[in-house]
Amino acid sequence: MEKPTLVVEGKRLDGRAFDQLRPIKMKAHVINAADGSAYVEWGDNKVLVGVYGPKECLPRHMANPYKAIVKCRYSMAPFSVLEERIRTGPSRRSTELSMVIRQVFEHTMFLEAYPETEIDIFIDILQAGGGTRCAGITAASIALADAGIPMRDLICAVSAGKIDGQIAVDLSKDEDNYGEADVPVAIAPRNKDILLFQMDGLLTRDEIEHMLDLAYSASSVINRMQVDALKEAYSGERTEAVLPL
Amino acid sequence: METKILDELKKSELLSLIAEGKRKDGRKFDEYRKITVEKGVIQNAEGSALAKIGKTQVLCGVKFGVSIPYPDSPKEGTMMVMAELLPSASHLFEPGPPGEESIELARVVDRGIRSAEIMDFSSFFIEEGKVLSVFIDLYVLDHDGDLIDASALASMAALLDAKMPLIEEGAIVRGKSAGPLPLKEKVVTCTFAKVGDHFLLDTTLDEEAGVEGRFSIATTPTHVCGIQKGGSGAFSKKNILELVDLSFKKGEELRALL
Numbered sequence: 001m002e003k004p005t006l007v008v009e010g011k012r013l014d015g016r017a018f019d020q021l022r023p024i025k026m027k028a029h030v031i032n033a034a035d036g037s038a039y040v041e042w043g044d045n046k047v048l049v050g051v052y053g054p055k056e057c058l059p060r061h062m063a064n065p066y067k068a069i070v071k072c073r074y075s076m077a078p079f080s081v082l083e084e085r086i087r088t089g090p091s092r093r094s095t096e097l098s099m100v101i102r103q104v105f106e107h108t109m110f111l112e113a114y115p116e117t118e119i120d121i122f123i124d125i126l127q128a129g130g131g132t133r134c135a136g137i138t139a140a141s142i143a144l145a146d147a148g149i150p151m152r153d154l155i156c157a158v159s160a161g162k163i164d165g166q167i168a169v170d171l172s173k174d175e176d177n178y179g180e181a182d183v184p185v186a187i188a189p190r191n192k193d194i195l196l197f198q199m200d201g202l203l204t205r206d207e208i209e210h211m212l213d214l215a216y217s218a219s220s221v222i223n224r225m226q227v228d229a230l231k232e233a234y235s236g237e238r239t240e241a242v243l244p245l
Numbered sequence: 246m247e248t249k250i251l252d253e254l255k256k257s258e259l260l261s262l263i264a265e266g267k268r269k270d271g272r273k274f275d276e277y278r279k280i281t282v283e284k285g286v287i288q289n290a291e292g293s294a295l296a297k298i299g300k301t302q303v304l305c306g307v308k309f310g311v312s313i314p315y316p317d318s319p320k321e322g323t324m325m326v327m328a329e330l331l332p333s334a335s336h337l338f339e340p341g342p343p344g345e346e347s348i349e350l351a352r353v354v355d356r357g358i359r360s361a362e363i364m365d366f367s368s369f370f371i372e373e374g375k376v377l378s379v380f381i382d383l384y385v386l387d388h389d390g391d392l393i394d395a396s397a398l399a400s401m402a403a404l405l406d407a408k409m410p411l412i413e414e415g416a417i418v419r420g421k422s423a424g425p426l427p428l429k430e431k432v433v434t435c436t437f438a439k440v441g442d443h444f445l446l447d448t449t450l451d452e453e454a455g456v457e458g459r460f461s462i463a464t465t466p467t468h469v470c471g472i473q474k475g476g477s478g479a480f481s482k483k484n485i486l487e488l489v490d491l492s493f494k495k496g497e498e499l500r501a502l503l
Contacts, residue, residue: 031387032300033335033450046287048386050333073332073340078382079290079306082419085380088327089342122333122340126304126384127287243302243386245286245295 003178007164012175018168019214021158025244026139026225028146028233032241036147038229039243040139043172044129046080046245047136049143054117068114072102074136076125097133098123104137104157104186104195110150119149126245130173131159137186137196142226146233155195156222157186160211167207169214183208185215189223192216256455263443269451275491277447282398282502284406292407292426296399298447300389302334305381305399307426309410311371311417312378322369322376326355328383328396335388335450349475351383353434354397357463357471358404363429372415379407379426390450393461393473394499397434402503404428430465433499435492437462439478444488446495460485462492466500 006013016022022043031037034050041047057063074097078085090098105121121144123136134157141155161171163179176182181201185194194212203211262269272278278299287293292307314321328351330338343351358364358381369377381403383396408422437444438456448456458478463471469489474480480488 031302031333033388034333037333044288048331048333050331052332052336055336077287077304077306077329077384078327078380079287079293079308082289085308085310085382088329088382120332122331124331124333124384127289129289240300241387242297243295245283245304 004174005164006175006178007166012163012168014172018166019217021170021218021221022172024222024225026142026229027244028142028229029238029241030243034143034147036143036145036149037241038139038142038146039245040135040142042131042135042138043170044127045125045132045135046127047132047139048124048126048243049136049139050122051120051140051143051147051149053119053147054114054149057116057118062118063116065115067111068109068117068119070102070106070109070111070119070121072098072105072121072123074098074101074123074125074133076128076132080125080128100196100198101133101137101140104155105140105144107195108151108153108155108188109144110152113150128173130171130176131184134158134184134186138222138226142229145230153188153190154223154226155186155188156219156226157184157196158215158218158222159184160215162201162203162207167210167214169218183211185212187215187219189219252454255451259440259452259455263440268445270449274443275446275495277495277498280398280499280502282402284402290403291410291422292403292405294399294402294406296395296402298391298395298398299449300387301391301395302387303392303395303399304384304386305396305403306384307403307407308380308382309417310378310380311375311415313374314376318366319374320370321366323378324355324359324364324366324381325378326351326358326381326383326400328354328385330385330388334385338388349473350392350396353393353461353471353473354381354383354400356473357397357432357434358400361430361432361463361465361468361470363404363432365427368427371412375415377410388450390453391436391447393436394434394447397432397463398499398502401432405431405503431500431503432463432465432470433496433503434461434463434471435495435499436460437488437491439480444484460488462489464492464496466497
């Protein structure tokens with residue numbers, strides 16, 4: 001397919017400003033069976049996260065006597081993309097993403113409080129629309145909080161990038177595919193620590209600085225929504241979990 | 246270990262309740278939990294649906310692809326059903342390649358749809374050596390028992406929601422449709438669990454701990470189109486015929502939701 005024009009009269013393809021997020025919906029407690037769960041709709045992305053643990057670490061030889069171990073699986077549903085069906089099972093991409101996401105939460109959780117145990121994070125992309133790892137991290141934080149696992153912060157993630165020469169936040173699928181650079185970042189809102197940073201494309205130092213500033217402002221909006229989603233799930237009686245797909 | 250002990254406790258609870266003619270959630274033996282079916286939930290799929298039976302939630306996505314036909318049916322398209330028991334859905338499920346439970350689930354759903362011949366696979370022919378394949382992917386999101394009925398329901402609803410892909414020059418044009426996927430019947434499946442001399446429709450996960458065997462019957466309005474006996478329990482001829490009668494009756498309730 002030919003590269004579409006990504007910026008028309010100072011606006012992006014979907015009419016957004018450069019510092020504007022796509023519409024986002026978040027809900028905690030969506031899987032009855034899980035210890036914690038969350039669902040995030042972010043633009044065209046639909047992401048489901050289930051969390052189990054801390055629980056007995058299996059196999060036993062993987063257990064750490066000083067802290068909990070974290071297992072993370074990022075996975076895309078076969079029907080999550082408009083293009084050809086995705087084969088089931090891990091790919092090289094999903095293996096890498098599972099690892100970098102796991103590392104975000106290894107930093108964030110108080111793992112030393114739960115020696116000999118494991119904490120499982122399962123991120124399932126039911127529909128993909130650009131920025132699935134960021135939506136996944138944002139949803140996983142809500143699910144971990146829903147599971148009552150103590151954390152240093154409620155991590156959120158967003159991508160920034162360069163499209164038709166302009167720096168923009170929260171790239172859509174087309175902007176990611178046809179833009180010049182894509183930079184997903186995960187941020188701890190309280191102390192502004194960066195816990196995930198990946199980049200492909202060509203950027204100057206100043207462009208990276210501009211992107212981080214955009215990502216920081218977006219992260220405060222996202223963080224507020226995460227808190228609201230948790231407050232909603234815990235404000236009344238604990239009811240049956242319903243996935244608002 | 247703990248699970249085994251818990252299962253024994255759940256079983257004895259189930260048996261004592263059933264002896265009094267009761268179920269834990271107050272349902273009759275042949276009563277479904279609340280069922281909802283929502284179609285068109287995944288826009289990137291050619292068809293999709295989310296089926297909920299009580300706390301069990303199953304998502305189904307339908308995708309079309311272009312593939313090489315089987316040598317013995319060169320003019321016919323193909324169908325594949327796969328089931329993924331998401332590790333999010335239960336502490337019993339683990340990540341990894343499909344195990345016997347997920348393979349059985351997919352194959353039971355597959356047989357119901359395939360035997361009823363609800364799709365005309367000859368209409369999936371594109372050109373010599375090229376046919377359409379329909380992929381039916383089941384995603385079990387939340388497990389509280391009766392996965393077969395919920396999965397069969399989700400797959401039928403997703404097929405009813407599915408649009409035929411537009412074909413140009415032997416390839417699928419993604420994002421465009423060529424009208425609804427024609428379907429002859431609505432196939433639904435009812436699963437009965439055997440506990441002593443009694444049969445329970447739509448068991449919860451807790452109930453399933455005490456079940457000896459299950460009998461799943463897929464039906465169209467007029468025919469039985471698939472059966473699977475599961476578990477190690479035994480069924481008599483009389484049992485089976487009674488369950489077939491009941492599955493037609495209960496099947497109508499399910500069809501009304503589609």
